[in-house]
Amino acid sequence: MSTILPARREDRTRRGTPRIALLAAAVLAVPAFLVGPSASGPGGTTPAAAVADASATVGRPGTSAPLAAPGTAAPATDATTVRTSTATVPSRAGTSAPSPMSGSTPDETGAGLTTELTRYRSAKAPQSPRRPACGGALALGTVRTCASIVDQQEHRWTVTTTADRDVLLTQLGRSSGLDMYSVGGRLTDAAGQEICRIGIDAGNCRLGPAGTYTITVKLPYPTGRGNYTIAVESTRTPSTCAAIPAELFHFGAAGPTRTLPVGAAAQCHQFDQPLDALARIVLKGPGDLRGQILDAQHEKLCGDFFDGTECRLGRPGPYRLFTWEQYGKESAHTVTARRLSDPAGCQALPLAPFGDPGAAAGSGATPPDDQTCHTFTTDAPRPALLRPVSDDGTTFGWAVLDHTGVPVCSGSTSSGVPICDLPAAGRYTLLVSGPQYSDRTHHYRIAVTPLDRTDGCAPTTGYTAWDQPGLTVRQTSPVQTNCQPFEGRAGDRIAPYIVDWHRLLDRTGALICTEPSDEVGCVLPADGTYRLISHRSSWDAGSTEETYRMAVRRLSDPVGCPTVRPGEYNAAPSGAPNTVPCQILEIPSAGTYRVKALHGENLHAYARVLDTAGRTICGDVRCEFPAAGRYTLFPVDGGLAGDVEYRVSLLPIRPTGCTPVSDAGWRDAPHRGEITVSGQVDCLALPTPSGAGLAALLPTDLAMNIEVVDAEGDPVCSLTSYRWYDCRLDGPAPYSVLLTGGNWVTQLPYTLGFTRVDAPACPVLPRDATGVTVTAGADRIAACYSIPADHAARESITWTRTSGTGRARLQVYDSQGWSRCGVAERTAQGTVTCTLPAGPVTVLLQTDGYAATYQLTRRDAGTS
Structure with a gap:
C-alpha cells in the first residue's frame, strides 16, 4: 500500500518557468518510504525516517509533518551525531519551498504523491535558506543539542526501547540567556497516548511495551525563543554500564571516577554483593549529584539519594547504580562503595583491659569525607566503654554495627564518653568518621573496654574518710580507663570525689545511679563490691603520663568531718577554718538557722545540709532543722581534703546581741x-x-x-x-x-x-538664690531638708561645694519614703531636676565624710 504525501499548491504567478527547471526539480526527487504509525493515517506519529525538518511545526494528529525543501537535507547541530534519513519529494514546476515555520493545511495540499517515486539524476535546484533541524532519533546515552526553538515550533524526538516497562531517566537542559524560555516535553506512545510529561532538569518516566516513543518538545508560551539539550538513558537496557569490582567495596579502596558530560541523563555502574548485605554508596564530586540502586529485576532498591546512601540489598543482584547531576551540569565524580555488613579491610581491635591498654589501643587515619573501620569480637553480651580520642582535639563521629550492619550505638567525641551495650556474642564493626568539613586526613586513637570484667583494676578498698586526701591515679595512655573497686553496704549513700570523668558500676558492669535526682550522691542497692571507673578528661599532646586524684566517701554517717556549733553575731564563726569538705552541724534544738559555707577569701561555697541518712534537709543560708541532732553540711563544689580551706557560719535566724x-x-x-x-x-x-x-x-x-x-x-x-x-x-x-x-x-x-525618708522632721529648704549652707565632716555624713507641699510641679535642686574637699550626691523622696529622682555618683557640684509628686518631699544630700561646706538651693524649673 502506498502512502500519499500532500503536494504543494501551484504558484500561478510563475507559469512561465522553463521546462528545464521542472526537469531539474524532478531529477532531485528522492523516494520517501514511510513506516510505522505514520503509514496508518490519522493518529500516527512521524518516524525519524520520514522527518525532513524537525524544527518545523508539527501538525495536529491526522496531518503529516511539512517536508524539507527540494534538494536539501536537515543538518544536525547535536554534539553527538545521530543518523537520520530525510525524505524529499519533487514539487510541481513553479512551486516554492515551504517555510519551516508553516504547517500543512487541507486547502494548501495539491495532488498527492506516492512513496514509489523514482530518483532522477540531474543538476541540483537552487536551495532555500534553512533553519538547523532539531528532532529525529534520540539514542540512549547521547546528548543532543538544539540551538534554537522559536514560538510555536514543536521538536519531535523518537526513543526506542527493547524492554517492556522500561524506566527512562531524562535530562532536559534549561534555556540560556535572560530572554530565553525553558522548554518542556511530552512523551507519547505509538498511538499518540501521553505517557508522561518531561520537565527541565533530571526526571524519569516509566514506559509501557517495548517500542518507539516520541518526545515532543516546545516552549511554554506561543511566542518566544529558547535552546536546550536533551538526553535519555534506559534503566533496563542502558547504553553502557561500567563494573564496580567486589574489591572496591573494601574499606580503604579507591572508588572509580567517571565524568558526567553536560546534559547527560545518567551513568550506569554494575556491581554484585551478597544478598542482604548493607552497602554504603557515596558520590563525591561537584554539582548536585543523585543516585539510585536497582536490583536484578530493574526495580528500585534505594534512592533517589543525595550524594550518598546506605542501602540494604534485600533482593537478589546483580545490582545497578545510576548516577546523575540534577541540573545537567558536568561532574567528574568518584563512586566510593563500602560494605558495612561483614566488612573487609578493617583493622582488628582487641578488647582492652582497665589500666594501661598496651597493644589493645587501636589507632587509625581517616581520609577527608571518608570512614575507617575496626572489628572486635566479644564472647558474650556485655556493656563496653568506648574511648575515641582525636590526636589534635578535633571532634569526630563513630558508630558500632553488628555483623549485619545494624547500628548498636553511635555518637561523637563532643557528646561525652559512651557506654555501648553489646546485645550478643559475635563480631562487631567500629566505624570512625572523619571530622566534618575537613580537607585533611584525621589521626585518632581508640579502645574498647568490657565493663563486666575486672582486668587491670586496682586493689579493692573501703571508703575514704573525709579528712584524708584520697588516691592518686596514673594514666599512661590517652585511651586508658582506670578502675577502683570498693566494698559497700546496702543503703549507703556515697559521693565519688573526682574532677575528671567517672562512673559507678556494680559487679556486673551495669551503671548505677544514672537517674537524675535532687538528692546528693548515690545509694548503693545491695551489699557487695562496686567499681568507680575514671579517666583523665584532657590529655596534652606529646604527654606520656598524667595523674589525678579520686576518693569514694560516705555521705550517710560520714567519717572525718569537723564539728560546728551555733555561734554569735558580731563575732568570728564558731567553727575553725579547715580543709575538710564536710562539716558536722550540732543543732541544740529544732528551728531555723542561718547557715553559710565559705571558702578561700570569703567566697560563698554553695552547700547542702543532709541528715544522718544522707538525705537533703535544705540548701544553705536559711535552713529549718526538724529536730536537735547531728547534720552534715556538704559543699556542692567541694573537692578533696587539703584542696580548699572552708569556714562555716552557723547562727540563729533571729538576730541577738545587735x-x-x-x-x-x-x-x-x-x-x-x-x-x-x-x-x-x-x-x-x-x-x-x-x-x-x-x-x-x-x-x-x-x-x-x-x-x-x-x-x-x-x-x-x-x-x-x-x-x-x-x-x-x-x-x-x-x-x-x-x-x-x-x-x-x-x-x-x-x-x-x-x-x-518618709517625711522626717527635717528643716525646710527655701526656694531662693541663697538656699542653705551644709557643713560636712567625719561625724556629719548627710544633710536632710524638706520641701513643703506648695512646691512647683518641677523644681531644680543644686549643690555646690564652697570650701574643703570631698563630693556629694543627692536623692529626692516622696512622703511615703520612695525615691523619686536623684544621682548615684558623687560630685563636687551638680543639679537634679525632678517632677515632684503632690505633698511634701524630702531632699537628702549624702557626703563622703570629708570636711567641706556645700551651698544647697532650689528653684522652679518650669514645665519644659
Whole structure:
C-alpha cells in the first residue's frame, strides 16, 4: 500500500518557468518510504525516517509533518551525531519551498504523491535558506543539542526501547540567556497516548511495551525563543554500564571516577554483593549529584539519594547504580562503595583491659569525607566503654554495627564518653568518621573496654574518710580507663570525689545511679563490691603520663568531718577554718538557722545540709532543722581534703546581741565597726517602726553586703552595692541590719548610718538664690531638708561645694519614703531636676565624710 504525501499548491504567478527547471526539480526527487504509525493515517506519529525538518511545526494528529525543501537535507547541530534519513519529494514546476515555520493545511495540499517515486539524476535546484533541524532519533546515552526553538515550533524526538516497562531517566537542559524560555516535553506512545510529561532538569518516566516513543518538545508560551539539550538513558537496557569490582567495596579502596558530560541523563555502574548485605554508596564530586540502586529485576532498591546512601540489598543482584547531576551540569565524580555488613579491610581491635591498654589501643587515619573501620569480637553480651580520642582535639563521629550492619550505638567525641551495650556474642564493626568539613586526613586513637570484667583494676578498698586526701591515679595512655573497686553496704549513700570523668558500676558492669535526682550522691542497692571507673578528661599532646586524684566517701554517717556549733553575731564563726569538705552541724534544738559555707577569701561555697541518712534537709543560708541532732553540711563544689580551706557560719535566724544605731543619720554621728574575719556577721538594731521608709548613708563605696531583716529574721531588703536608695520596712518590728564582707574581703573597717525618708522632721529648704549652707565632716555624713507641699510641679535642686574637699550626691523622696529622682555618683557640684509628686518631699544630700561646706538651693524649673 502506498502512502500519499500532500503536494504543494501551484504558484500561478510563475507559469512561465522553463521546462528545464521542472526537469531539474524532478531529477532531485528522492523516494520517501514511510513506516510505522505514520503509514496508518490519522493518529500516527512521524518516524525519524520520514522527518525532513524537525524544527518545523508539527501538525495536529491526522496531518503529516511539512517536508524539507527540494534538494536539501536537515543538518544536525547535536554534539553527538545521530543518523537520520530525510525524505524529499519533487514539487510541481513553479512551486516554492515551504517555510519551516508553516504547517500543512487541507486547502494548501495539491495532488498527492506516492512513496514509489523514482530518483532522477540531474543538476541540483537552487536551495532555500534553512533553519538547523532539531528532532529525529534520540539514542540512549547521547546528548543532543538544539540551538534554537522559536514560538510555536514543536521538536519531535523518537526513543526506542527493547524492554517492556522500561524506566527512562531524562535530562532536559534549561534555556540560556535572560530572554530565553525553558522548554518542556511530552512523551507519547505509538498511538499518540501521553505517557508522561518531561520537565527541565533530571526526571524519569516509566514506559509501557517495548517500542518507539516520541518526545515532543516546545516552549511554554506561543511566542518566544529558547535552546536546550536533551538526553535519555534506559534503566533496563542502558547504553553502557561500567563494573564496580567486589574489591572496591573494601574499606580503604579507591572508588572509580567517571565524568558526567553536560546534559547527560545518567551513568550506569554494575556491581554484585551478597544478598542482604548493607552497602554504603557515596558520590563525591561537584554539582548536585543523585543516585539510585536497582536490583536484578530493574526495580528500585534505594534512592533517589543525595550524594550518598546506605542501602540494604534485600533482593537478589546483580545490582545497578545510576548516577546523575540534577541540573545537567558536568561532574567528574568518584563512586566510593563500602560494605558495612561483614566488612573487609578493617583493622582488628582487641578488647582492652582497665589500666594501661598496651597493644589493645587501636589507632587509625581517616581520609577527608571518608570512614575507617575496626572489628572486635566479644564472647558474650556485655556493656563496653568506648574511648575515641582525636590526636589534635578535633571532634569526630563513630558508630558500632553488628555483623549485619545494624547500628548498636553511635555518637561523637563532643557528646561525652559512651557506654555501648553489646546485645550478643559475635563480631562487631567500629566505624570512625572523619571530622566534618575537613580537607585533611584525621589521626585518632581508640579502645574498647568490657565493663563486666575486672582486668587491670586496682586493689579493692573501703571508703575514704573525709579528712584524708584520697588516691592518686596514673594514666599512661590517652585511651586508658582506670578502675577502683570498693566494698559497700546496702543503703549507703556515697559521693565519688573526682574532677575528671567517672562512673559507678556494680559487679556486673551495669551503671548505677544514672537517674537524675535532687538528692546528693548515690545509694548503693545491695551489699557487695562496686567499681568507680575514671579517666583523665584532657590529655596534652606529646604527654606520656598524667595523674589525678579520686576518693569514694560516705555521705550517710560520714567519717572525718569537723564539728560546728551555733555561734554569735558580731563575732568570728564558731567553727575553725579547715580543709575538710564536710562539716558536722550540732543543732541544740529544732528551728531555723542561718547557715553559710565559705571558702578561700570569703567566697560563698554553695552547700547542702543532709541528715544522718544522707538525705537533703535544705540548701544553705536559711535552713529549718526538724529536730536537735547531728547534720552534715556538704559543699556542692567541694573537692578533696587539703584542696580548699572552708569556714562555716552557723547562727540563729533571729538576730541577738545587735548594736543599736540611729535612724536619723542626717543629724547623728554614723556607726563605725569592723569585719575582722571571713564568715563574720555584724548585727545593728534599728529603732524604726514598721511601714517606714529607710535609706542607708554610705560615705564610701563599701565592699560589703547589707541586709535588713525583720523580727523573725526574714529579709526585708538588701544592699549589695552603694547604690541603695530606699527600703520599705515590711514585716514585724524590730528590724536589724546584718553586715558581712563581700567576696575576697575578710577584713574591713566600715562607717555607715541610716535615716528615715518618709517625711522626717527635717528643716525646710527655701526656694531662693541663697538656699542653705551644709557643713560636712567625719561625724556629719548627710544633710536632710524638706520641701513643703506648695512646691512647683518641677523644681531644680543644686549643690555646690564652697570650701574643703570631698563630693556629694543627692536623692529626692516622696512622703511615703520612695525615691523619686536623684544621682548615684558623687560630685563636687551638680543639679537634679525632678517632677515632684503632690505633698511634701524630702531632699537628702549624702557626703563622703570629708570636711567641706556645700551651698544647697532650689528653684522652679518650669514645665519644659
